[in-house]
Amino acid sequence: MNIATQAAQIGLEWDTRTGAVTVPIYQTATFRHPALGQSTGYDYSRSGNPTRQALEEGIARLEGGARGFAYASGMAAIANLLLLFKKGDHLVVTEDLYGGTCRLFDQIFTQYDLSFTYVDTSDLEAVRAAIRPETRALFVESLTNPLLKVADIAALSALCRERGILHIVDNTFLTPYLLRPFDLGADITVYSATKYLAGHNDTVSGLVVVKDAALAEKVYFHQNSVGAILGPQDSWLTIRGMKTLSVRLDRQQENAQRIAQWLATHPLVTMVYYPGLSEHPGHGLLKRQAKGFGAMVAFEVTDPSLVERVLLKTNVISFAESLGGVETLITFPEVQTHADIPPDVRRRLGINNVLLRLSVGIEDADDLIADLAQAFE
Numbered sequence: 001m002n003i004a005t006q007a008a009q010i011g012l013e014w015d016t017r018t019g020a021v022t023v024p025i026y027q028t029a030t031f032r033h034p035a036l037g038q039s040t041g042y043d044y045s046r047s048g049n050p051t052r053q054a055l056e057e058g059i060a061r062l063e064g065g066a067r068g069f070a071y072a073s074g075m076a077a078i079a080n081l082l083l084l085f086k087k088g089d090h091l092v093v094t095e096d097l098y099g100g101t102c103r104l105f106d107q108i109f110t111q112y113d114l115s116f117t118y119v120d121t122s123d124l125e126a127v128r129a130a131i132r133p134e135t136r137a138l139f140v141e142s143l144t145n146p147l148l149k150v151a152d153i154a155a156l157s158a159l160c161r162e163r164g165i166l167h168i169v170d171n172t173f174l175t176p177y178l179l180r181p182f183d184l185g186a187d188i189t190v191y192s193a194t195k196y197l198a199g200h201n202d203t204v205s206g207l208v209v210v211k212d213a214a215l216a217e218k219v220y221f222h223q224n225s226v227g228a229i230l231g232p233q234d235s236w237l238t239i240r241g242m243k244t245l246s247v248r249l250d251r252q253q254e255n256a257q258r259i260a261q262w263l264a265t266h267p268l269v270t271m272v273y274y275p276g277l278s279e280h281p282g283h284g285l286l287k288r289q290a291k292g293f294g295a296m297v298a299f300e301v302t303d304p305s306l307v308e309r310v311l312l313k314t315n316v317i318s319f320a321e322s323l324g325g326v327e328t329l330i331t332f333p334e335v336q337t338h339a340d341i342p343p344d345v346r347r348r349l350g351i352n353n354v355l356l357r358l359s360v361g362i363e364d365a366d367d368l369i370a371d372l373a374q375a376f377e
């Protein structure tokens, strides 16, 4: 079944007693037992809650994995995955990673003797060279943040299989609607569902899907043991958002393509990063591997003084962090999302004081372009 159909129908079949079309919000901490030694299948909401379960089964179906898991945030999801590793283990990681993930790895998990090597994961040979005997996983953002580099998920998965390591894909920017990492050989996917999956800037949530059932059992053990689960209200909001994933992303991508093309011709813009532009280095790969180019656009302006002007003068577009929702947002990665990346690394990666990032929403593209045009004046 097409993913648009699967997404629209998450939770539809859940309430057989009343036939409710949406899954009820089971706002309960605990569940009554019918008798000694018996259970309804639910005991305590950290271990399992029906609203969260509808979401977890829904994302697992969309992705084609054995089991899904919902967490209190994308960071909680990633932190839970790192519990699969032990003292001395090494991970190879995308270099222009979301700043929060980098902070979690470098400032917290290094304390538990995990080590990380950052490489350009759009360069297969660089990844191959970084793998050591103690490497246990490759952690890749399928489309990177904010420079929108494209990783060859199929080639990287083949390399991981050859070397016997796990391939974990943070697919936040593309979602299973545009890219299905398991079909290309990956083992685990992780999402900040706060972004495109929930899609309305109204909840913070994280999702993980595991392809293999035995590995999923381990992840469940960690989810239940640590307890950073998503509550029933936020699970419901995430499901509600996911139902419209396909129509939102179709519109967002259409808008992003038009805005990227407009920016590319603007005299005060020196560089546009959008994989939908044919000159983007990842254009051909993403065209083969995914169903679309996403709706994130980054661009550089001619002078640092323009950054503040654009941030403050845009009216339809909001100056705010986060991405993936229906409202268009603009951010300044150097001082916001990527502030936790060391300055020398930021410079090397091209995250500089003239780079702005747009998360393009579903508004009318002409209104968005007119807003940017007046902000540049």
Ligand SMILES: Cc1ncc(COP(=O)(O)O)c(C=O)c1O
Pocket: 073, 074, 075, 076, 098, 100, 101, 141, 145, 170, 172, 173, 191, 192, 193, 194, 204, 205, 206, 322
């Ligand atoms: C690619 C990516 N992964 C993970 C996260 C963390 O997710 P959350 O903010 O839901 O904790 C983010 C947040 O911006 C992100 O952009």
